[in-house]
Amino acid sequence: MKKRLLSTLLVAVLAGAMLAGCGKSESESGGSSSTSEEQGSSEGGSSDEKKEVIKIGIRADMVNQLESVRAKIEGLGYTVEESVFDDSVQPDVALAEGSLDMNWYQHGPYLESYNAENGTDLVMIEPKTFYPLFAMYSDKWDSVDKLPDGATIGLCNDATNQARGLNMLQSQGLIELDEAVEVPTMYDVKENPHNFEFIEAEMSVLPQSLGDADAICLAAGHMVNAGLSAEGYLCQSDDNDVYAVGFAVRSEDKDAKWAKEIAEAVQCDELAEYFKTEKAGTQIPCWE
Structure with missing residues (x-):
């Protein structure tokens, strides 16, 4: 009788443990699914998600x-x-x-x-x-065609904007650059038929060279920042897009x-x- 009772109790305990384990497993599974959804939300979700x-x-x-x-x-x-x-x-x-x-x-x-x-x-x-308008300015000449041989051209001293200035000069037929150089500097001018002399300065201070140089090439915003007009430029860059x-x-x-x-x-x-x-x-x- 005692053995039968002990066996019954043991079976009940094991069954309860198994049920508890199943319940815990489902809970963990549900929590994992919820976490996955939350992660999806935190990563921005679908590009079609409604945003307010x-x-x-x-x-x-x-x-x-x-x-x-x-x-x-x-x-x-x-x-x-x-x-x-x-x-x-x-x-x-x-x-x-x-x-x-x-x-x-x-x-x-x-x-x-x-x-x-x-x-x-x-x-x-x-x-x-x-x-941003990128252009050539001069207070001595009113067109690119009037730039004299030996003219002094001011360029920005940072790589990107110096390359833009040089490419602008090339697009005007004034110089020819080394095609093998992706971001040219003034040392990569292959042909300089007008014998231009190049100087460089930080773009924000380049407008101060306007009185000394024949022309300068820079983003027009820095002309305005220097108290000068951004109108009346000789030409603008053709790589604006x-x-x-x-x-x-x-x-x-x-x-x-x-x-x-x-x-x-x-x-x-x-x-x-x-x-x-x-x-x-x-x-x-x-x-x-």
Whole structure:
């Protein structure tokens, strides 16, 4: 009798343990599924996901630009939350880490360089917004054709903008560059039929050379920053589409409806007027 009772109790204990184990396993399985969903959500989810708040990163010098189109973006049903940065690196860091949905301050070559150096996969979406005017200025001559032999030409001392200046001179038929060099410097001028003399300076101080040089090549915004007019340039760069500024997103959002809607919405009269007045025409709308 005692043995039979002991056996019955033992079976009951084992059965209870097995049921408890099954219940725990299902709970763990359900928790795992929930965690997976949460991870999917934290990684941005589908590009078609409905978004109500758009977190946009900008540089400090673009605060007014964003404000000029805020009503256009929010008119689509989105709420804009901006994050303002003092440099050109941190907005990409924040975007790659997921604390931003998009940023708006850089051109394609810069973004490509950032991706290559940091192993990121950020993408600039279409349509792009504007390009910074890059041109040749002179207070001695009123056309490229009048530049004399032996003229002194001022170039930027950073690699990207010096190459832009030289390529602009080449597109005008004034010099010929070494085709084997992807980012040419003034030492890569293969043919210089007019015997131009090249000098270089940091772009923000290059306008100070205007009185000494026959012409200078730089982004027009720095003319305005120096208190000079950005109008009356001798010629402008023909690679503006390459250096156009647009919205950057993570690769999984490159086809997102919300991203494209915003990129299209900012191509508006309000932004064109902002470029004309506050930027003194140094930023050219891509849609005009």
